[in-house]
Amino acid sequence: MAGLLKKKKEREGGEIPTASMADIAFLLLIFFLVTTTINVDTGIGMTLPPKLDENQEPPPVKERNMLKILVNAEGRVLIEDIPSAVPRVREEVKKHTLNEGEDPRYAESMAQAVVSFKTDRQTPYEIYIDVIDEIWMAYFEMWDAEARAMGYPDYATYRDYIDENDAENLIRKKIKAQISIAEPDAG
Amino acid sequence: MSTHFQKKSAKSSPSIPMASMPDIIFMLIIFFMVTTVLRETEIQVRTTLPRAEALTKIDQKRLVSYVYLGPIKLPDNQLGDTSVQIDDVLIDDMPSIRNIMYRKLLEQPKLIVSIRADESSEMGIVIDVQQELREAGTLRINYSSKPELS
Numbered sequence: 001m002a003g004l005l006k007k008k009k010e011r012e013g014g015e016i017p018t019a020s021m022a023d024i025a026f027l028l029l030i031f032f033l034v035t036t037t038i039n040v041d042t043g044i045g046m047t048l049p050p051k052l053d054e055n056q057e058p059p060p061v062k063e064r065n066m067l068k069i070l071v072n073a074e075g076r077v078l079i080e081d082i083p084s085a086v087p088r089v090r091e092e093v094k095k096h097t098l099n100e101g102e103d104p105r106y107a108e109s110m111a112q113a114v115v116s117f118k119t120d121r122q123t124p125y126e127i128y129i130d131v132i133d134e135i136w137m138a139y140f141e142m143w144d145a146e147a148r149a150m151g152y153p154d155y156a157t158y159r160d161y162i163d164e165n166d167a168e169n170l171i172r173k174k175i176k177a178q179i180s181i182a183e184p185d186a187g
Numbered sequence: 188m189s190t191h192f193q194k195k196s197a198k199s200s201p202s203i204p205m206a207s208m209p210d211i212i213f214m215l216i217i218f219f220m221v222t223t224v225l226r227e228t229e230i231q232v233r234t235t236l237p238r239a240e241a242l243t244k245i246d247q248k249r250l251v252s253y254v255y256l257g258p259i260k261l262p263d264n265q266l267g268d269t270s271v272q273i274d275d276v277l278i279d280d281m282p283s284i285r286n287i288m289y290r291k292l293l294e295q296p297k298l299i300v301s302i303r304a305d306e307s308s309e310m311g312i313v314i315d316v317q318q319e320l321r322e323a324g325t326l327r328i329n330y331s332s333k334p335e336l337s
Contacts, residue, residue, distance in 0.1 A: 018206075018209070019205070021208075021209040022205065022208035022209050022212055025209050025212035025213055025216065026212055028216060029212060029215055029216050029219075032216065032219060032220075033219075036219075036223060040244050040245075041244065041245040041248070041251065041301060041329075041331060042242040042243070042244055042245075042331070042332065042333070042334060043239075043242060043243065043245070043301060043302075043329040043330050043331040043332050044239055044241055044242065044243070044329065044330040044332060045243045045299075045327070045328075045329050046328050046329070046330065047326050047327055047328070048317060048320060048321050048326040048327075048328060049321070049326075050321070050324070050326060051321045051322055051324070119310045119314075120310065121309060121310055121311030121314070122309050122310070122311065123309065123310040124306070124307060124308070124309065124310070125237065125304050125305065125306055125307070125308045125309070125310060125313055126237045126306035126307065128310050128313070129237040129239055129306070129330055129332055130237070130239075132239075132330065133239040133240050133241050133332075136241030137240055137241045140241055181317075183314060183318075184310060184311065184314055
């Protein structure tokens, strides 16, 4: 017992060891590097149609070439006047675009195919985004398929190649994403 | 001449001085702390972004201008009416959006307008904002959304 309680004598030259300082600072640095998130903005890119003049008529589109998607305030989907569901949109858009005049209900050719999307003013934004997302995914999948047919692993690779060589984007030229967002009814 | 090329005998083992190491690291830390921007605008509306799959990244951040749209945040966690916020001001009347956006477009002709809308907002107001953007001529837009949970 006495041995444990014995006071230690002579504590001289008390110094904080500075050798580990660098390591501590490094740890801090790594901590901050890991925890800071550089948030990248992601979203669905769109281009709005330019404003039309008062006396200028909107360009005519044949009824057949237009795939009409309607979504009401309750989020119910109507594709070409047939009640449907949000996940069906993708298939319908693909069928419509790749029809090439086969089925009289769908578009005559890829170049003429237009998707028209209309909502109510009361439709929740979330459902609108869901449908827009499905429409874009349909185009993304068609572009991917087209890129694979041209010998690229996917469309992103093809686009990188296009950007590097400043070439014409043939896929986008062939399958244009023509989405028309109609103004909602006042109801 | 020969003395110039005489090899020095290695008396002590060469070592990098470690004393300045903490200072260098601290300078790095301070550099990162100074350059990190936390948040420039206070968002006064709630924007719970919707989730989507067909996402594209916006690489050039300086081209982007944000439009916030959602229920206004009131004290005590209450939510008010749906409002529009651009930069750090709430927009009272819709037609003023076109002037704000037109001015931004003059400054940055390749402007991308990122619409950060709350998932619960109604389409009516979103369409109204879009019509204003068309009036202003800012046609490149982006519906800000988060990646889908897998």
